[in-house]
Amino acid sequence: MRGWKHLTWGVLGAAVVAGCASTTPRELLDARYAYQRASSGPAAQYSPDALAAARDALNQANRSFEHERDSERTRTLAYVALRKAQIAEALAGASVAQQERQQAEQQLAMSQASEAERTRQELEKARAELSEAQRLRAEAEQRQAQLSQQQQEAAQQQAAAQQADQARREEEARQAQLSEAQAKMDQLNAQLEQERQARLDAEKRAAEAQAEARAQAEVADALRNIRQVKVKEEPRGLVLTLSGSVLFRSGSSDLLPTARRRLDEVADALKKTQSPLVIEGHTDSKGPAEVNEELSYKRAESVRDYLVERGVDSSRIRTEGRGEAEPIASNKSPEGRANNRRVEIVIERGVGGAGEQQQQGGETGGSGTQPSPDQTQQPSPEQAPQPPPGP
Structure with missing residues (x-):
């Protein structure tokens, strides 16, 4: 493809040089411009055959202009080249539009599939939440029944607990007296230990000071x-x-x-x-x-x-x-x-x-x-x- 582009531009260059000697027909100028625009656009990718036909037609028009100058045949060939360049550009535009439409359809299909999947997941989540709510309700009713039974048992145990509490308070009072006596003894032992340690520390400091x-x-x-x-x-x-x-x-x-x-x-x-x-x-x-x-x-x-x-x-x-x-x-x-x-x-x-x-x-x-x-x-x-x- 690069070779024919160089060939075409060479022909265009020769035509421009030749145009210095005489006036180039308007049809040939339009054909050259149309081909240049088509070759620099999407036609090179999407309609290469049509673009090659436009190139060949433009080359014929340029050669006719070199030999016959501003003749009817040159104008006719230039018009044909113009139309073929326009056709190549139109075909490329249609291909681009077709590709864009296909991409849009694919995106739409993907979007619809994604939306359907999201809806399905939300529905499954709602069903799971409903099932969980029903389970929690059943558990709550069961716990309520158990609580009622426990309250009845607690009422029966309360009287026995009061008697046990009275006995416990009496025992705690005896334990408190024993703890108080033990605390006084521990305090006295701690004071004796502190005094002994203080005496040892003082003796150690005195020995260190002397040394x-x-x-x-x-x-x-x-x-x-x-x-x-x-x-x-x-x-x-x-x-x-x-x-x-x-x-x-x-x-x-x-x-x-x-x-x-x-x-x-x-x-x-x-x-x-x-x-x-x-x-x-x-x-x-x-x-x-x-x-x-x-x-x-x-x-x-x-x-x-x-x-x-x-x-x-x-x-x-x-x-x-x-x-x-x-x-x-x-x-x-x-x-x-x-x-x-x-x-x-x-x-x-x-x-x-x-x-x-x-x-x-x-x-x-x-x-x-x-x-x-x-x-x-x-x-x-x-x-x-x-x-x-x-x-």
């Missing part, structure tokens, strides 16, 4: 014997203060070799107790506060990591970066700033609370924040000269 006090005292004595470590008692616990100049270079969070030796001794002492630990980093006021806070946090983390390497349980420790917020000396002098640059390890009072305190304070604790890559490249805030380590 903790001995461990704290032993740790405090061990820590006081370490050079360059200051130990003092505060309400929050036993506080160890290590000078920043002993632990780190200015502006750095990497531990010095001398710091490792000091921390080895501190770790050995801390392992003697299971009390929670808080490691706080502090700086002086030189530089931006955000940078100081970051540096203090990183220093606290360095101390924590080293203590963990030396065997201190990491679950006991939380770290905080305090920055310049808690000075212990004036930041106006080099000596004061050197004292403010420090790391404090707080041994909190109370054994076994490290896990809970870390959950409350977060994994890292305090106001210290994880440093960003941009912050790690900022210059050190600590530019004051470091004094020599103290004893």
